Amino acid sequence: MSDWKERGAEKIFLLSTIISSSITLLILGFMAFMALPLLRGGLFYLLTEPWAPQQGLYGIYPMILGTAVISLLSLLFAFPLSLGCSFLISSIGPKSLSAAFRRMVQMMTGIPTVIYGFVGIFLLVPVIRELFQSGSGMCIFTASLMLGVLIAPTMILFFCDSFDRVPRSYIDAADSLGANRAQTLLYVIIPLARKGIFIGVLLAFGRAMGDTLVSLMIAGNSIATPGSLLDSVRTLTAHIALVIAADYESPEFRSIFACGLVLYLFIAVVILAVRRLAFRESGKRA
Amino acid sequence: MKTTLQDKTKIQVEDLNFFYRDRHILKDLTVRFAENSITALIGPSGAGKSTFLITLNRLWENLPEARMSGKVEITLDGLRRDIYQGNLPVTELRRQVAMVFQTPNPLPMSISRNIAFPLKMAGNRNQEEMRHRVEQALKMAYLWEEVKDRMNDDARKLSGGQQQRLCIARALVLEPEVLLMDEPTSSLDSTATEVIEDLLLELRQHLTILVVSHYLDQVKRVADRVVTFEDGVIISS
């Protein structure tokens, strides 16, 4: 009697899993399907041409460049900062301070993205404008700064996690041989946590690429190909948010699906790379 | 096939092979166990003793990447049956072939709920009957006197030896015919160990008991028969 209850329950759980996973595939499918006419018109042109609807050019190259530059620059800001903070939390700082600092970083992950954007506009942008005396202050540089602050907490927590995973026995060995905290960190922990650090950076890069609000509110959204860090720029994500109001069936409209497709595929590659790396590190674990 | 009056075999194992991932853990085992006896399973670590126990109650089926071949017949309710064929549900099997683990593992509940748990899983609803059987099981496990006034206390508050007796009582409440024990006293002090060993000698009248043990003097005190494992094979019995 209870046997069909057992089998029934298993089937329900399986069905839920299938529904959940099909969403991932459906998203890819919809992106590809809607972008298809544009893709058929020439993938190469789509990816390399500038965006000038009046001239019939629907290339998303400026946006690809915008996303790439902002993501990389924000990583450039965030990585050293996160590394230093994770050093502080896991090794250098005294116990109680480290714990408090870690709490603060965890709390930061709960701050909504739109808040970062909002404060960025009214606090950071004027400062940058004054500092560099050029443009409106809404540019690559400002957006990357804010984005760096946004992605730093996740990176810090990930690094700390990697440091914590280093087997206790190695640390005990170093301690018993007279190493101080900084030495243990530099010569034992970091070399062993190298792969974890790399994975953390990859994941943060994916996160930076996928951010919409900060770039939308702070980077300026100009469609011109940027020439300097103080230029306004538009990212793939911001482009989607801005063009959504265009005519259905128009090539402008379809271009946002191309943006979505590019983002989706890139993230998938990052995730696969991360899995590959993690897989090799821990042997045979799922 | 019914047992004859002379045939006192409780468990019969033939050509048992067990694989976990790529390792061949049990190799062509053939052995039998008489009813109402205590058999000690001894041997070096990793020889396959604990693995052998879980082939008798099919608990290994919850481990992925494990495979088994061979025949295991146990006489239950007067009938000898192959526990891997036939229509004995595995949950029913485990109620008749009970198991006590090496480290006591009380569930996060009160003492009375712990003991009553298997009854509840078996579908028992009669509160009065359950209370009676819980008391019986605790008496059989030499624990009743110590806990009868605090049946609603959390089971994890008991001492190590008491917890292990709790687990034995819990295993006994369904009145199994076979009791499998994996190093039951290795986490206990000598006084607690003594109590449990006396308990086993008492239980032998009602059950067939298999005990994995590392303590040779315990084996001498308690066992009717010794089966030695080495590298997945039985080398003496």
Place this chain on the structure above:
Amino acid sequence: MKRTGEKLTIWYSWTCGLILSAAVFSILAYLVFKGAGTLNMKLIFGDASPLRAVFLQQRVFEGLFPAIVGTFILVALSIAFALPIGFATGIYLAEYADFRVKNAFNLIFDILAGIPSIVVGLFGFALAVFLHKHYSSSIQPCLLISSLALAFLVLPYIIRTTQIALEGLSPDTRLTALALGATKLQNLFYVLIPQSLSGMVSGLILAIGRCAEDTAVIMLTGVVVAAGVPKSALAPYEALPFYIYYISSQYTSPEELMNGYGAALILLLLCLFLFTLAFVIKKRLTYLAFYRP
């Protein structure tokens, strides 16, 4: 030479810590400084009377009440969609799937978790268009579509936390009830799930926070600036994060901007509250799980 390397590391770590703390502090302080003054009934209810507005007898213009209600209903609907399916999926992956199947699904859900929220929103929008064309022309971007899309967004969170909570149980705990004759389902409901409750609940609360703060998804699936309290699931609606975004670029007066600060402060406090709650519940439930009679 080595000495200076170590000294440098120490100095460097402290500097980084200081910089990050300064950054967080300035963000929070700025918001509190600018927004604290606006936190009063007028901010939320505008010119309407609070009591009548709460009972929907009076429409609120120029107040945050509709946006707050909108966010609230949005979160409730999204969780209602995502929780059962995510929960069941997590259980399947932890308890029923074999090694290779689990690996494949983990990859799929990792990807789902990594998809940018704007792309999920775009999918929601495309879904609405699709349904509009092929099913019923009354379907358009609205509260229902937004909650569906948000559900897609937080699904991987719930799946992951459920799966990890269940997989974190020790092998002994898993086998105890089974050895006593419990079926797989009984083991799940009477032993495994109660023991992993803390992890699952805190995952749920984090998902709630994620739904409350998201802007990108709702921007594409039906949120608007002025719709009042939503009349039905198929109607447009307002939400707090979108209001903040809108005000930041479209404010027409200093008062409006002040409202923006107030809204930002409210949203911040809400999310921080949820975050703390998740943390506290995780601690308390773990405590309870160990001492429940």
